Amino acid sequence: MRSKTMTGGIEKAPHRSLLYALGLSRDELDRPLIGVANSANEIVPGHVHLDTIAKAVKDGIRNAGGVPMEFPAIAVCDGLAMNHEGMRMSLPSREVIADSVEIMATAHPFDALVLIPNCDKCVPGMLMAMLRLDIPAVLVSGGPMMVGRHKGENADLISVFEAVGKVKRGEMDEEELEDLTASACPGCGSCSGMFTANSMNCLSETIGLALPGNGTIPAVTADRIRLAKQAGTQVMELLKNNITPRTIVTEKSVRNAVAMDMALGGSSNTVLHLPAVFHEAGLDINLDIFDELSRTTPNLCRLSPAGPHPIQDLNAAGGVPAVMAELAKKDLLHLDALTVTGRTVGENLEALKAASRNPEVIRPIENPYAPEGGIAILKGNIAPEGAVVKQSAVVDSMRVHSGPARVFDSEEEATTAILSGKINPGDIVVIRYEGPKGGPGMREMLTPTSSIAGMGLGGEVALITDGRFSGGTRGAAIGHISPEAAEGGPIALIEEGDEIAINLPERSLELKVDEATLETRRAAWEPRQRELKSSFLKRYREHVRSAAYGARLDDSSSS
Known part of the structure; x- marks a missing residue:
């Protein structure tokens, strides 16, 4: 075990002494030590509940015979950082997150990792760290926010941003703006829409580094807790079988991720993040692959802001696996690519009986919203x-x-x-x-x-x-x-x-x-x-x- 470089042998007695100070037992020091990178904080709505997710992850690790060891990671809320000097810190935070996870997992050589991000730069930052470290690892996000309601219609953070202009032109008064402001974001989770956080959480599934459901199961549901517990259990299977992120991420994973990005109509920020993520696996890609696959991959989803559907609708319609199943009908995915389930993409889709349950949310590939991809x-x-x-x-x-x-x-x-x-x-x-x-x-x-x-x-x-x-x-x-x-x-x-x-x-x-x-x-x-x-x-x-x-x-x- 990798952790034995920190805990094994007579010369590591001082190290064990420090671990005993944490309350660990002798028995626990003989088990795999699993790092849990938790980006919880009390500032970001997408991260305010992540202690609950982390508890479920740790329960899953313990149930499977591992010892979870939690450490923190930062996360910036792009909405709160918007339109002032704080936004200059958002994209750079991606590099800091990747570096800090690498630092913690190298200074304290865990046997495996579970990484818990949710919002914009935290997801790619943690994916970068996974590939850089290349030890068994699973990413599990905190899940999307439920959509808000205002005057009987769906509302989200973008509704509020756009309402500012409506007030300026006299189409809405300030009292209604404040009512909308109070109802558009009803609780915890990443903002409800195919914005950057949810785009990257969905693509984490497609790449194969997160379990099915990671991108779409709402933050407030018991299903999200069960997914987190499953992630903790599954990382122990990956450790047992020595399946690491670079075993999973190949050229096939790259093409699957970009094709799904086009089908979903993901955030344009994915064009920044995917090259940075894949670079850590030695797979340098440029903009040409996005253009190539955009021309051949139909756009099957029109999620907010491109259309009326929030992420919870995508989840109800079958989630990312259902979109993948549509693409598979035209051989637009590499179904033999490995994933953190220990199975291939094709085997996952078969096990889930993946299929669209709503042809408006996930269009049939024969009747897409557009013949070309979203980007x-x-x-x-x-x-x-x-x-x-x-x-x-x-x-x-x-x-x-x-x-x-x-x-x-x-x-x-x-x-x-x-x-x-x-x-x-x-x-x-x-x-x-x-x-x-x-x-x-x-x-x-x-x-x-x-x-x-x-x-x-x-x-x-x-x-x-x-x-x-x-x-x-x-x-x-x-x-x-x-x-x-x-x-x-x-x-x-x-x-x-x-x-x-x-x-x-x-x-x-x-x-x-x-x-x-x-x-x-x-x-x-x-x-x-x-x-x-x-x-x-x-x-x-x-x-x-x-x-x-x-x-x-x-x-x-x-x-």
């Missing part, structure tokens, strides 16, 4: 290395669009202009110097995109940025433009009033300015950096790579 990769003279759009959330009238650039060098400037009524139908809002280095931290632009929707311009105004978007963003929102402005990317050369042409079917994003003019602007361009007080963000800015490579840290700054 598209655009390229052109604005984004030579690529840009990302959640095309399943773009109205048909904006799939091909040209308009004048309205240029802003920060999120705050753009938001002020939008809510002040200074943006007109047909405009293309450009927000730059918000990329991984330029931000730094690549903030989410949910406030400006929600403001555009709330001002009634969601079907008439596009937004492009070298920043990123919340999974809750809808509309013609194109992000991750690479290279970013801070590195002298072409987005830095756009001027007010320039014509920009967007064409999703052709996957193009073009600045209609001749090359000679661009060369003149390029010669005059001067690098700029935001002044930072944070030493952490200064280090991050120095080492972070382009969004086209998952905004991961370069190898010189990570272990």
Whole structure:
């Protein structure tokens, strides 16, 4: 056992003394020691209940003969960090989470791990740590929040973001806004919709590193507790059979994850996280695989914000396995890929008798919502290395669009202009110097995109940025433009009033300015950096790579 390097032999008597101080018995020191990384805190709604999940995990470990040893991990709430300096910390927290789990599991050599994340950066951070450490491990999330209700209709966090614009234009009064605010998020769990947290929790199933049900079983149900207990039991089976994350994660897992992302219409943030996760397994992927599989994988789900269905509807319709079963009908998945159940994807689907129970929530593959996947990769003279759009959330009238650039060098400037009524139908809002280095931290632009929707311009105004978007963003929102402005990317050369042409079917994003003019602007361009007080963000800015490579840290700054 790996833990014997810490507990075995005469020379490790001092180590055992410290473990006895925890209340462990001699018998327990002879059993496998299982690390339980718990990201519970009293700040994030998706994490406030994770002590309950951790207790169930530990019960499962003990029932199977292991000794659970819990340790903490941080987690940022993107909703609470939105539209202020705190959002600069969100994406960088992914690296800190991965590093901290690696530190704890190396300093204290556990035999196996169960990792308990839920919200946005915690899920990919823990997946990265699993693959980096490559010891038997299972991920089990805290589950999605139930959908809220307001005036007899579904409501979620995005409803509140968009309602701010409605108040500004006189369509809603402040009292109703506060009523909506109090009812949109009814309790614990990751926000109800195919936003980033739920996208990544669903894809964790597809990759094979989480048990079936991980992405969709609601946080408040007994089924979620049972799933957590099962995860604790199952990690002992993985340890017994020496099944590690890198045994599971192969090229087949990569293709399965990206195909499912397209079928589900996942958050555009998955295009940042999946490359960073798979890099830890030595599987470097770029944006091309997303575009390739988007063209061949139909979009089967229109979950909030792309459609009316919350995550609980997906769970009731059969969850991720039911979506996988539809894709399998057209041979769009590798059914022989291994998973943490100890069985293959195909064997899991057969055991679960996976099938859609609601053809509106999970469309039959013969009648998809769209023939292409939910995400598209655009390229052109604005984004030579690529840009990302959640095309399943773009109205048909904006799939091909040209308009004048309205240029802003920060999120705050753009938001002020939008809510002040200074943006007109047909405009293309450009927000730059918000990329991984330029931000730094690549903030989410949910406030400006929600403001555009709330001002009634969601079907008439596009937004492009070298920043990123919340999974809750809808509309013609194109992000991750690479290279970013801070590195002298072409987005830095756009001027007010320039014509920009967007064409999703052709996957193009073009600045209609001749090359000679661009060369003149390029010669005059001067690098700029935001002044930072944070030493952490200064280090991050120095080492972070382009969004086209998952905004991961370069190898010189990570272990």
